[in-house]
Amino acid sequence: MTTLPENLSYTEEHEWVKVDEASNTALVGVTAFATKQLGDIVLVDLPEVGDTITAGEPMGEIESTKSVSELYAPVTGEVVEVNQTVIDTPETLNEDAYEAGWLLKVAVTELPDSLMSAEKYGELIGE
């Protein structure tokens, strides 16, 4: 398994957040650990541009051949961009969870205190 990118923050629900402080936006996605556990992703259901997401609340679904999982918002804010690539080709999430496989760009109003460093998340998943 690839090492966890150091420049991202992580949640217990296996999402990652990449904050751009200059624009006060964040890219959010799911971790490679999660996509490996889920198997081949075949469907991603995401909120739309303009929707508000709330940290810790369900914001969408991710579905593999084996199972369905709820996606939880890792931050609070308004969705400003949705990655059409992962909707059209969900397998992008298996191939590149941290770059091409980003899910949403969010105008952040609140970053929860519970976000973890790569090191801490790595301990959580035993890597």
Added chain:
Amino acid sequence: MSDVTAGAMRPRQSPLHKVHADLGATFTDFAGWDMPVRYTSDLEEHHAVRRSAGLFDLSHMGEIRVTGPDAERYLDHALAGKLSGLTRGRAKYTLLLTPEGTVLDDLILYRLAASAEGDDRDEFLVVANASNVDADWDALSRRAEGFDVELTNESEQTALVAVQGPRSAEIITRALLASTGEARANGFAVQDISDLKYYRCLAGTFDDAPLLLARTGYTGEDGFELYVPIEKAQALWDLLVEAGGDELRPCGLACRDTLRLEAGMPLYGHELSTQTLPAQAGLGRVVALTAKEEFIGREGIENADMTGRRVLVGLAAEGRRAGRAGYPVVTASGETVGEITSGTLSPTLGHPIAMAFVDPQYADEGTELALDVRGKQVPATVVPLPFYRRA
């Protein structure tokens, strides 16, 4: 994501566990066993079985050997099928029923072929689901009372490896030929492998140990299952990998599930349970009500009122949103008339498929229903099983 866990468990391990770990498999707990759920991609593994061949470790399955002068009479008493008179070297799909006539397990029964090596004992092998081995062993042992039979639970000592897919006969022929360099050294002639018919088996040897080679499987493709003692498992696996080359891909349990679902095959715990009568699951033909006399479950089945009981159907939908086990099946007006037992986005067909128990008045082919997928209605049509049939 709520159902992704990083917790540690201590399930049982296959004799091939290290092989899987070295291949980078993702493991899952299956019936108390730590088994490979996939190696790289369950979709690619699924397609490999449909297009070429896949290699599965099924060592978690249970094996119970039945011998003795009363073996045929005993099996007719203990199981649902007519098993006396089964020709040697043949296999039969059968059921272990409760006295109430519901399904305790579904099984493959082999009557072992005479071995060319001179070991000519008449033996039966019951192959059971891993989740049910203990219950099966209890029931089969209790039912043996009064019969001159000997039962041996060989599950712990037996490894099972399956090669499934259109290329499987060639691969196994190459592998077993390579294992000795001689055409007859496995106890049967290598041309016997490609000549072997579906649901037949050969008795032979592999590396001086007994080998049962059967043309059976759970994928809807041509394929073989090979039973050897656990200490030979890795040598057999390595031999098959070597002979298979690019044509043979290690496959995990995730694709085994999507393959069997496309093939309309029931999975115990989903389509079958101690709440299910065989006829509800379309398995009435497996119960030998006319071909034999007394057996455990007969009375329950004969006394069961089938009126209004839900029956198993296939459902096909459009789009990519699949119904999953436990989701309701509803009518256009939203009335719940059934429940999904297995469902997925079919990798081969490209649309969602599901098996479900529905009220009998909604079971006719072509009936328009809907899957309640987490509150969203996905239109679905009752279709005949299997969803996929090999050319």
